Amino acid sequence: MTARTPDITLVLGNKAYSSWSLRPWLALKRTGVPFAEVVIPLRRPETKGAILEHSPAGKVPVLRHGDRTVWDSLAIIEYLAETFPSARLWPEDANARAVARAVSAEMHSGFQALRKALPMDLKARHPGRTFDAEVEADIARIRSLWEDCRRRFGADGPFLFGRFSAADAMYAPVVTRFDTYAVTLDPVSRAYADAILTLPEMREWTAAAMAEPWAIDFGPAP
Numbered sequence: 075m076t077a078r079t080p081d082i083t084l085v086l087g088n089k090a091y092s093s094w095s096l097r098p099w100l101a102l103k104r105t106g107v108p109f110a111e112v113v114i115p116l117r118r119p120e121t122k123g124a125i126l127e128h129s130p131a132g133k134v135p136v137l138r139h140g141d142r143t144v145w146d147s148l149a150i151i152e153y154l155a156e157t158f159p160s161a162r163l164w165p166e167d168a169n170a171r172a173v174a175r176a177v178s179a180e181m182h183s184g185f186q187a188l189r190k191a192l193p194m195d196l197k198a199r200h201p202g203r204t205f206d207a208e209v210e211a212d213i214a215r216i217r218s219l220w221e222d223c224r225r226r227f228g229a230d231g232p233f234l235f236g237r238f239s240a241a242d243a244m245y246a247p248v249v250t251r252f253d254t255y256a257v258t259l260d261p262v263s264r265a266y267a268d269a270i271l272t273l274p275e276m277r278e279w280t281a282a283a284m285a286e287p288w289a290i291d292f293g294p295a296p
C-alpha cells in the first residue's frame with residue numbers, strides 16, 4: 075500500500091529567513107493535517123521565476139489545496155481556520171477573536187522599522203545592537219500588546235489567547251527576532267517568548283532552517 079500524497083502543498087521561502095512563510099506553516103502544522111512543502115531559496119536570480127510558477131503575486135508563502143491557490147500569509151491562515159475548524163485557530167470568544175484578528179492585522183501591516191532593522195535570521199546571533207527610536211517604539215508596542223493579551227485573554231494557557239491561536243503564528247517570527255537580536259524582555263514577554271520557542275513545531279522549523287545549505291548576508295546593522 076502506498077501512502078496517499080497530501081492534497082495540500084505549502085510553498086515557502088528559506089526557513090532561516092522567511093518570516094512570512096513561518097506563520098502559515100505553524101498554523102497548518104497545528105491543524106495536524108498532512109501537507110507537502112516546496113522551499114524556494116530567496117534572493118537568488120531564479121527566485122522570482124520559481125515563485126511565479128506557484129502564484130502570480132510572486133511572493134511566498136503560497137498554499138495549494140486541490141485546485142485552489144491561496145497566497146499571502148494572513149489569507150492562508152484565514153483559509154486554514156475556515157477549512158479546519160476543529161483546529162480552533164481563532165479564539166472562540168467573540169471579543170478575544172476580534173482582538174486576536176486586530177493584533178494579527180497589526181503585525182501583518184505594521185512594524186516596518188522592526189522588520190527592516192531586525193530581519194528574521196535563525197542562523198545568526200547579534201547581541202549588543204542599539205536600535206533607533208522607531209525600532210524601539212515597535213518593540214515597546216509589541217511587548218505591551220503581548221502583555222495586554224496575556225493579562226486579558228491568557229488564562230487557559232501560555233499563549234496570547236491562552237491556547238495556541240493564529241495570533242501566535244503571526245508573532246512567532248518576532249519572537250525569533252527578539253532572540254536573535256537579544257532584545258530585553260519583561261517577565262511576561264519572556265515567558266510568552268519561551269512558550270513559542272519551545273513549541274515542538276518551532277523546534278522542527280528551526281532544525282530544518284539550520285540544516286539549509288543557503289545563507290543570506292544582511293550586512294552590518296542599518
Ligand SMILES: N[C@@H](CCC(=O)N[C@@H](CS)C(=O)NCC(=O)O)C(=O)O
Binds near residue numbers: 087094132147
Ligand atoms: N504580505 C505578504 C508578504 C510576503 C513576502 O514579502 N514574501 C517574501 C519572502 S518572506 C517574498 O516572497 N520575497 C520574494 C520576492 O519578493 O521575490 C504575506 O503576508 O504573505
